[in-house]
Amino acid sequence: MKRLTTTTAILALAAGAAAAEGELRVYHWFEYMPQELVDKFEAETGIDVIIDTYDSNEALLASLKAGTLGSYDVAVPGDYMVAIMAGEGLLDTFEEGELTNKANIEDQWLNAPFDAGRVHSIPYQWGSTSVSVNRDIYTGDTNSLSLIFDPPEELKGRINVLDSQGEVMALASIYLGIPQCSQDRDQLRALDELLQTASAHWASFGSDIAKDVLVSGDAAAGMIYNGFSAKAREEGANVEYIYPDEGYVVWMDNVVLLEQAPNRENAIRFMDFLLQPENIAQVTNYAQYAAGITGAAEFTEEALATSPENNPREGAGPGVFIEVCDQATQEVYDQIWTRLRS
Amino acid sequence: MTFDVRRYRGFFGLTMLCLFILYVPLLVVMVYSFNDSRSITNWEGVSLRWYVDVFTGPESEKFKQAAWNSLTIALSAAIVSTTIATAAAIGMVRGGAFRGKSATFALISLPIMVPEIVTAVATLIFFSTIAFPLGTLSILVAHIVFCIPFAYLPISARLQGIEASYEEAAQDLYAGRWATFRHVLFPIMGPGIMSGFLLAFIISLDDFIITNFVKGAGVETLPTAIFGSVKQGIQPNIMALSTLLLLFSIALVTLSYFIGKRGEALQPDRGD
Amino acid sequence: MAAGTGSGRTVSATFRPIRGWLLLPSWAIIGFFMVIPVLLMLVYSFLTKEFRGGVIWEPTLAAYDQFLFDRGLFGDEPPTIEWAYITIFIRSILQATGATLLCLLIGFPTAFFIATRPAHTRAIWLFLITIPYWVNLLIRTVSVRFLIRDNGPLNDFLLALGLVDQPLGLINTNFAVQLGLFYSYLPFMVLPIYAAVERYNFAFSEAASDLYAPKWTILRRIVIPVVKPGIIAGCILVFVPSLGAFLAPDLLGGAKTYMIGSLIEEQFKGNAGNWPFGAAASMILLSMVLVVLLFYARGQSREGA
Numbered sequence: 006m007k008r009l010t011t012t013t014a015i016l017a018l019a020a021g022a023a024a025a026e027g028e029l030r031v032y033h034w035f036e037y038m039p040q041e042l043v044d045k046f047e048a049e050t051g052i053d054v055i056i057d058t059y060d061s062n063e064a065l066l067a068s069l070k071a072g073t074l075g076s077y078d079v080a081v082p083g084d085y086m087v088a089i090m091a092g093e094g095l096l097d098t099f100e101e102g103e104l105t106n107k108a109n110i111e112d113q114w115l116n117a118p119f120d121a122g123r124v125h126s127i128p129y130q131w132g133s134t135s136v137s138v139n140r141d142i143y144t145g146d147t148n149s150l151s152l153i154f155d156p157p158e159e160l161k162g163r164i165n166v167l168d169s170q171g172e173v174m175a176l177a178s179i180y181l182g183i184p185q186c187s188q189d190r191d192q193l194r195a196l197d198e199l200l201q202t203a204s205a206h207w208a209s210f211g212s213d214i215a216k217d218v219l220v221s222g223d224a225a226a227g228m229i230y231n232g233f234s235a236k237a238r239e240e241g242a243n244v245e246y247i248y249p250d251e252g253y254v255v256w257m258d259n260v261v262l263l264e265q266a267p268n269r270e271n272a273i274r275f276m277d278f279l280l281q282p283e284n285i286a287q288v289t290n291y292a293q294y295a296a297g298i299t300g301a302a303e304f305t306e307e308a309l310a311t312s313p314e315n316n317p318r319e320g321a322g323p324g325v326f327i328e329v330c331d332q333a334t335q336e337v338y339d340q341i342w343t344r345l346r347s
Numbered sequence: 348m349t350f351d352v353r354r355y356r357g358f359f360g361l362t363m364l365c366l367f368i369l370y371v372p373l374l375v376v377m378v379y380s381f382n383d384s385r386s387i388t389n390w391e392g393v394s395l396r397w398y399v400d401v402f403t404g405p406e407s408e409k410f411k412q413a414a415w416n417s418l419t420i421a422l423s424a425a426i427v428s429t430t431i432a433t434a435a436a437i438g439m440v441r442g443g444a445f446r447g448k449s450a451t452f453a454l455i456s457l458p459i460m461v462p463e464i465v466t467a468v469a470t471l472i473f474f475s476t477i478a479f480p481l482g483t484l485s486i487l488v489a490h491i492v493f494c495i496p497f498a499y500l501p502i503s504a505r506l507q508g509i510e511a512s513y514e515e516a517a518q519d520l521y522a523g524r525w526a527t528f529r530h531v532l533f534p535i536m537g538p539g540i541m542s543g544f545l546l547a548f549i550i551s552l553d554d555f556i557i558t559n560f561v562k563g564a565g566v567e568t569l570p571t572a573i574f575g576s577v578k579q580g581i582q583p584n585i586m587a588l589s590t591l592l593l594l595f596s597i598a599l600v601t602l603s604y605f606i607g608k609r610g611e612a613l614q615p616d617r618g619d
Numbered sequence: 620m621a622a623g624t625g626s627g628r629t630v631s632a633t634f635r636p637i638r639g640w641l642l643l644p645s646w647a648i649i650g651f652f653m654v655i656p657v658l659l660m661l662v663y664s665f666l667t668k669e670f671r672g673g674v675i676w677e678p679t680l681a682a683y684d685q686f687l688f689d690r691g692l693f694g695d696e697p698p699t700i701e702w703a704y705i706t707i708f709i710r711s712i713l714q715a716t717g718a719t720l721l722c723l724l725i726g727f728p729t730a731f732f733i734a735t736r737p738a739h740t741r742a743i744w745l746f747l748i749t750i751p752y753w754v755n756l757l758i759r760t761v762s763v764r765f766l767i768r769d770n771g772p773l774n775d776f777l778l779a780l781g782l783v784d785q786p787l788g789l790i791n792t793n794f795a796v797q798l799g800l801f802y803s804y805l806p807f808m809v810l811p812i813y814a815a816v817e818r819y820n821f822a823f824s825e826a827a828s829d830l831y832a833p834k835w836t837i838l839r840r841i842v843i844p845v846v847k848p849g850i851i852a853g854c855i856l857v858f859v860p861s862l863g864a865f866l867a868p869d870l871l872g873g874a875k876t877y878m879i880g881s882l883i884e885e886q887f888k889g890n891a892g893n894w895p896f897g898a899a900a901s902m903i904l905l906s907m908v909l910v911v912l913l914f915y916a917r918g919q920s921r922e923g924a
Contacts, residue, residue, distance in 0.1 A: 030564050036579055040405050055565035058575060063890040070672035071887060072475040076482065076564030093671060162788070168874060170890040190693060197692060208791040209873025217580030222770040223790055332670050337692050339891055346877040346885075347703035350834060352824035353735040361728035362744075368725070369751040369805060372762035375772050379765070431644040438641030443632030451642060454649055461657070462863030462908055464880045465901045471887060472663055472898065473656035492652045495645060511631030524637060555757050556865055556880075560887065570757045577757075577870070581765050589758045596753040604746055 029271040031056045032065065032073075032080040034258070035213045037130075039291040046278050052271050060213040061169040062086035069095055075265035078272035083256045085171060085327040087126050088119040090261065096125040097262040103273055106280035114257065114297035118326075126259035127276050128297030130232075130288060133317075133324055134172050135253040137234040137244045142225040148321070150180040150249045152226055154203045161206040165218045165227035168210040170342050172254055173200070175327045176228065179252045186330035193334075197341045204345045219244050231314040232293035238314075246314045252322030257297065373593060380586035397587035404584055406576065413572035417552055420487050420568060425548035428494035429502075432547075433540055435495075436503040437528070441511065458493040466493060467560035474561060481563030489561050490551045497550045498543035505539025506532075538606050545603045549596065657905070664898035672892035682899035704882070704900070708907075711878040714793070715861035718800035719808075722857045726808030727850065731842075733809075734816035745813065752806035760866045763799050764790065767871075791873030799867035800857075807856035815849025816842075848919065855915055859908055879904050 031038075035058040043054050059065045062083050069080070074095060082090055090096050099107075107123065114128045136152050143152075143159055153164050154177065166173060177199055178185045183192040208224060218224035219237045229237070234246040260279060266272050279285050285296040286304030293309060302310070309315055317324070330338065383394035401407060435455060439448065458466065470489050479485060513535065517527045533540075555570040562571060569592065576585055634641060664682050667675040689701035733744040751759065766773050769786040777783045789795050819842060827837045843850070865880035874881060879900065886897025 032564070035575065057565055057567075060578070061890070063892070064888055067672055067888050067892050070892070071471060072478075072481050073564055076480065089671065165873075168889070193692060204875075207875060209875050211578065211874055213575075213578040214580075217578075221580065221768060223768055335670070336694070339893070340692060342890060343885075344703050346875065346881075347706045350828060352821055352828050352834070352837060355728070355731070355834070355838065358728040358732040361725055362732040365725045365729040365805065365809070366747060368802060369748070372759065372766045372802070373751065373754065375766050376758070376762040379772075431648060434641040435645040437634050438638045441631055441634040442638030442641065443635040445638065451646070454654070455645055457649060457653055460859070460908065460912055461653075462859060462880075462904055464863045464865055464883050465657070465660075465905050466653070468883060468887060468897060468901045469656035469660040470652070472660050472894070473652070476659060488652060492648060495649060499645075511633055514631075514633040518633060524634065527633070549753055553755050553757075570755060573757055573761070577761050581761060585761070586765075589755075589761070592758060593754050596755070597750055600746070600750055600753045604742075 027051060027271075028053045028055060028268055029079070029275055030077045030267065031275070032068075032077040032263075033058055034081055035060055036216075037081070037258075037288070037292055039287055042284060042287045042291075045284070045287075046275065049278070050271075050274055052268075052274070054275075060211075061167075063170060066090065066093075066095075069263075074263065076267065077263050078266040078268045079260050079275060080263055081129050081258050081260055083171075083258050083327070084117065084119045085329050087259050087261060088329050091120065091125055095264050097264045097266060097269070098124045099262065099273075104277055104280065106277045109280045109282065109298050109300065111297045111299050117257065117259075120259065126261040127280055129258040129260050129279070129285075130292055130294040131255070131257035131297055132231045132294035132315075133248075133253050133255050134167070134176070134228065134230050135247055135249060136226060137219060137229045137237065137246045138226040139219060139222075139224075140243045140245050148247055148250050148318070150176060150251050152247065152249075153207075153228060154180050154199060156203075156206050156226070160226045162208055163225035164207045165209045165211060165215055165224040166204075166207050167212045167215060167228045169212055170338060171327045172228065173342075174338050175254050175325070177203075179249075179254070179322070179325065182251065185325070185328040186334045188331075188334055193337050193341075197344070200341055200345055210346070216240075230294075235293040235312055235314040248317040248321035250320070250322055253317075253324050255324035255326055257326075376586050377590045377593070380583065380590045382583055382586075385583070397583040398591075400584045401587050401591065406584060409567065409572055410569070410588060413567045413569045416483065416566060417569040420483065420490060421548050421551040423487055424490035424494050424551040425498070425544050427491045428547045429498045429540060429544040431491075432495050432498035432502055432543055433536070435499055436506050437532070440503055440506045441514070455499050456496050459496045463493075463554075463556045467557045470557065471560045481561060483563070483566050485561045485563060486558050486566065486568070489557050490554065493554070493557065494547035494551055498547040500543070501546060502536065502539045502543040505536055505542075509535050541606045542603050545599060545606075549599060660898045661902055664895055664902050666895050668893050668895045672894065674894050679895075682893075682895040685896055686899055686903070707877050707882050708879060708903070710793075710876065711862055711864075711880075712907075714797055714800060714864075714878060715858050717797050718804060718861045719854050719857045721797070721801040722805050722808035723850070723854065726805060726853060727812055730809045730812035730849075730853075731816050734813050734819075741817075748806055748809050748813075752810075756803055757866060759803060760799055760870050763795075763802055764870050767795060767798070790871065791875060793872065793876060795871040796864075796867050796878070799871040800861045800864055803864075803867065804857040804860060807860075808853040811852040811856065812846065812849045815846035815852075819845055851915060851918065855911065858911065862908065863904055 029052050031054060033056050038056070043056070046052065047054055057077070059068060062085070065080055065082055066086060066089065070093070104127070107127070110123060110128060115123055117123070120126045136150065138152055138160070142163070143157065145157055147157070152160065153166065156164060174196070175185055177196055178187065181192070181195055181199060183189070183196065187193060209218065211218070215227055215229045216233045216237045219227055219229070219234070220240045220242045229246070231246055234244060237244050260276055262269070262272055262276070280298060282298050282300035283304045285298045286301045289296045289301060289305045289309065293312070293314065295315065296305070380397055381393050381395070382390055383396060384391035401410060439451065474481060474485055509532070513531050514527050517531045522530070553570070555574060558568050559571055559574070562568070567575070573585060573588065576582065663674060665678050665680065667677045667679045667681065669675050685701070686704050687701055688698035690696050690698050729748070733741060733748070736744055765771055767789040769788060769790060774786040777787070823841050823845070824837050827841055828834070863880045864878060865884055868874065868876070868878040868881050877885070883897050883900050883904070885891050886893045886900070
């Protein structure tokens with residue numbers, strides 16, 4: 006009797022895991038897609054959407070390589086990670102004409118360097134990564150990345166940094182004025198030294214916590230994405246998103262078609278759905294970044310167009326994409342990164 | 348006697364401190380789960396809105412699914428591991444002396460002794476090497492393994508306290524081994540099996556680290572779902588959910604307490 | 620039925636003929652899903668890491684070399700001792716030791732006090748200690764985080780009383796991690812000590828007091844040596860899980876300073892993606908735990924002798 010119940014339970018579980026008809030498995034960032042939009046897609050297509058979340062591009066890659074490839078249909082990696090994933094053979098390619106709404110992609114994003122001709126991915130949102138400070142605590146007028154890399158007294162020990170190697174290394178390189186993925190040994194040593202010194206003033210590492218630590222007051226400043234900072238401001242934190250003198254990181258997250266997707270057709274339907282301006286605009290309104298789809302602006306809230314987080318101030322440095330480093334440099338980066346935490 | 352050797356000055360105070368430390372964080376969470384405010388830092392009066400939110404709010408779908416996963420996995424893992432552990436306990440306690448007995452005991456206790464993070468890593472590597480798909484089944488298998496020793500310990504302790512004469516009498520009356528187990532041993536072992544089952548159940552329900560490593564697409568258990576939400580801020584709905592889980596745990600521990608009581612009453616007199 | 624009809628003192632063997640079948644499921648399941656994985660992990664720790672996660676099946680000592688030796692940022696300087704990982708391990712050992720001592724400090728008097736209550740109230744005290752142990756560890760860790768954060772109830776309370784004039788700044792410090800470990804595993808310390816004190820025969824203490832031994836001397840010289848096995852069991856139950864803890868450093872320490880658990884996690888789920896190194900670090904942690912347990916087992920058998 007006991008054995009019978011057990012067997013039934015196991016079979017039921019196995020069946021639940023195997024049922025793949027009419028499903029779509031999305032591997033996504035946290036807090037990045039409004040539930041209403043998911044509901045709308047489900048209502049339009051009858052497809053059941055299952056969402057799992059990750060908190061950094063690197064965590065997404067690690068998970069797929071550790072054996073979850075084949076259980077998701079789509080994921081939403083950032084620009085440089087699209088290139089890495091394509092190189093690792095983790096991405097499937099669209100057939101010619103498979104995406105009905107592909108023409109809606111804005112020209113400037115159609116031939117993105119990380120996916121020329123858009124054969125694996127479509128734009129999701131784009132935005133920037135920089136620094137936000139709590140204006141109740143820091144009243145100075147510095148507009149430099151020194152706010153986190155050489156912080157003023159009142160911010161020391163109260164800084165949160167994204168738990169994302171790519172973004173930290175890129176911003177540190179921008180601050181030092183050295184090229185990303187530099188192979189110059191003196192420059193790499195300087196990078197190491199800068200981060201070692203700076204990290205003594207950091208309180209925590211975390212991407213998913215980046216908004217909450219500002220809202221709850223656990224941190225007084227933090228590396229953060231522009232839309233996430235806008236949400237922190239809306240939730241009552243007196244934070245200002247800084248566009249630094251030295252420059253900042255620009256990124257674009259993209260919906261990619263994963264290799265071995267169990268529901269490839271549904272994935273394509275989902276992408277076509279997101280390529281419709283009124284749909285992707287809902288994401289923009291929710292996450293407060295920008296879409297790369299023609300006509301989406303019509304459906305986005307007007308406040309977004311003028312929000313301080315979405316408009317670099319006069320005199321700010323340039324926004325740059327994160328570059329993919331070669332193996333030798335990446336290994337140096339890995340070493341620097343580990344030493345930060347020891 | 349010049350003084351009471353059972354009383355030491357300050358021990359009562361430290362016991363109170365111990366209970367205070369153990370309960371204050373839990374009570375604070377309970378109290379704040381009734382806070383009417385959206386932001387957890389301000390108190391705006393008593394309300395049940397976050398309990399409603401747990402069941403109907405935007406995250407309710409996720410939590411319901413996670414709770415269902417947690418319960419089915421914990422129940423299945425507890426049933427399977429208790430069955431295996433009961434068999435093992437009978438084999439160990441009623442199987443006579445044999446070579447490799449202490450090795451078998453070490454093997455059964457292995458999942459308790461190996462740090463959780465190590466088990467998690469080893470299991471992930473193993474599943475990934477044999478291409479075992481990560482999903483509900485991978486979580487279940489991992490849970491069964493680490494639940495076995497937790498179920499085994501109370502069951503074998505109980506069995507050790509039972510005189511073999513009951514079974515011997517039954518077997519003298521030509522009862523088969525299965526009948527002996529079913530009608531003699533099982534009723535006396537019952538409370539031990541029940542506490543083993545409850546322990547396995549709660550250990551499975553509690554697990555975060557191993558589940559986090561071996562879970563697959565779209566499968567969250569309550570701990571992994573709560574972990575994900577908590578990182579984005581300790582919201583009042585999480586506090587309400589935590590309070591509900593807390594009450595659930597208290598109900599379980601009370602249940603096991605009374606089963607233990609009944610077990611003591613049922614326990615046959617021991618020779619010594 | 621052959622043997623096994625003796626008194627309760629001898630080993631009973633009513634199920635001897637099917638012993639193998641009874642034990643088979645445990646052997647098979649734990650052997651297949653625990654022993655083989657750990658051995659496989661040992662193998663992995665000697666494999667070559669693949670760039671961006673995964674392994675190449677070529678034997679190398681690189682993972683252990685990375686753990687022990689620092690060859691400079693670019694890997695071409697003469698090797699010196701690598702302190703980064705040793706520091707992480709030492710920090711974990713110190714944290715676990717600290718948590719164990721704190722638990723002992725509070726746990727021993729509690730266990731002693733409860734064990735000396737009259738039988739009918741004892742159960743209630745014990746019940747009160749057990750409840751938090753049954754509450755989800757994640758929830759307990761989160762509740763500590765909520766309690767001690769800068770704008771949390773603890774600081775609000777102290778500020779309102781005027782005991783401090785600014786928040787204590789406890790969150791995201793090693794101290795917070797220590798506090799979290801202590802809080803998480805406190806019941807683990809109380810229960811085994813309680814079991815030992817409960818079995819302790821107070822006639823020994825009474826005899827000593829009749830001989831005018833001072834009270835605290837009785838505790839130190841008679842009670843503690845007799846209940847030592849319980850104390851050691853409690854210490855191990857706190858020390859071992861603290862050593863590999865992941866939730867406390869992540870949620871209370873801000874994931875900033877790593878403990879062993881976070882270091883290992885990072886290799887599989889985070890930025891690093893170095894499986895052999897993660898496997899090697901796991902093996903080192905496992906060896907440390909096994910050494911502790913061996914010492915314990917040796918002590919046990921000596922007690923028994």
